Amino acid sequence: MKTYILNDGNSIPALGCGVFEVPADGTTYRAVRMALDAGYRHIDTAAAYNNEAEVGRAIKDSGIPREDLFVTSKLWIQDYGYEKACLGIRASLAKLGLDYLDLYLLHQPYYDVQGAWRALEKARDEGLVRSIGVSNFTPRLWQEHIPYFATKPCVNQVEFHPFFQQRELRAFLEREGVLLAAWSPLGHGMKELLTHPLIREIATRYQREPAQIILRFELQEGCAVLVKSTNPAHIASNLALFDFELSDEDMKALRGLDTNRGMRDPEEPGRAEYLLAKYRVH
Numbered sequence: 001m002k003t004y005i006l007n008d009g010n011s012i013p014a015l016g017c018g019v020f021e022v023p024a025d026g027t028t029y030r031a032v033r034m035a036l037d038a039g040y041r042h043i044d045t046a047a048a049y050n051n052e053a054e055v056g057r058a059i060k061d062s063g064i065p066r067e068d069l070f071v072t073s074k075l076w077i078q079d080y081g082y083e084k085a086c087l088g089i090r091a092s093l094a095k096l097g098l099d100y101l102d103l104y105l106l107h108q109p110y111y112d113v114q115g116a117w118r119a120l121e122k123a124r125d126e127g128l129v130r131s132i133g134v135s136n137f138t139p140r141l142w143q144e145h146i147p148y149f150a151t152k153p154c155v156n157q158v159e160f161h162p163f164f165q166q167r168e169l170r171a172f173l174e175r176e177g178v179l180l181a182a183w184s185p186l187g188h189g190m191k192e193l194l195t196h197p198l199i200r201e202i203a204t205r206y207q208r209e210p211a212q213i214i215l216r217f218e219l220q221e222g223c224a225v226l227v228k229s230t231n232p233a234h235i236a237s238n239l240a241l242f243d244f245e246l247s248d249e250d251m252k253a254l255r256g257l258d259t260n261r262g263m264r265d266p267e268e269p270g271r272a273e274y275l276l277a278k279y280r281v282h
């Protein structure tokens, strides 16, 4: 598995298995067990997904040594502010049944971001978390908060797929030495993306599935990729990305699919209130 070195010196597997909106009714447990059996070693969950406990059980039952795994979770905005964030991090660890997390992120760029970040720095200093980062920060939101942080985040996890290639943010993060991790790398399963004529044509030529072309494109663009599936065939094929390479010409053609518009805009007025009302962690 390809890895990236983060700006704090730790390494992160380039491909991870995400569990957003996967129900905690045994489905998350089964999906994570299947992913670990298939060979994924990076799992991406969040307090707001309300499935950390099933992720933890699947990890434990897999029997894979902890040091061979990379586990990411995220602090929810309900727990922002220094004191609440200190408790939130411990709540994630308790639900996951882990002594430490490899990566912990501020899930959203709203409310008391700076207090929450100080709690992440403390958790890292105490060994509860190896690396710390953020999610859903646009260049403007980054400039609003990150200059006040003592430590620069090592990851910004954002929406990224061929229809939304985040050119401005990527150039910015590259200058800052921060890894972009791609959420919704298949556009949340968007049909227009998975059946796009260019992607299908490239897939036919490489004798691959459209999803593999999309995910491989994202890896070759230098992103970490977090893909979700509960389907065993997809879980296996989404991992089979490391035995082929897209040509410069095909990469160029795929770059041409960018519309510079995402499914979500973190700067949209009312977004913080909407998210806070929609996802409750306690």
Ligand code: NAP
Binding pocket: 017, 018, 019, 020, 021, 044, 045, 107, 135, 136, 157, 158, 182, 183, 184, 185, 186, 187, 188, 189, 190, 194, 209, 211, 212, 226, 227, 228, 229, 230, 231, 234, 235, 237, 238
């Ligand atoms: P995604 O990975 O872009 O797409 C998932 C959808 O694609 C599912 O419906 C899945 O259905 C389908 N799919 C998966 N593999 C496929 C394949 N090979 N061929 C055809 N369809 C396939 O969507 P996502 O869950 O929105 O994003 C992935 C992860 O990113 C999340 O799970 C989460 O960890 C992270 N995320 C983070 C944030 C954030 O704010 N930080 C936001 C959103 C997501 P099947 O189950 O049937 O395969």
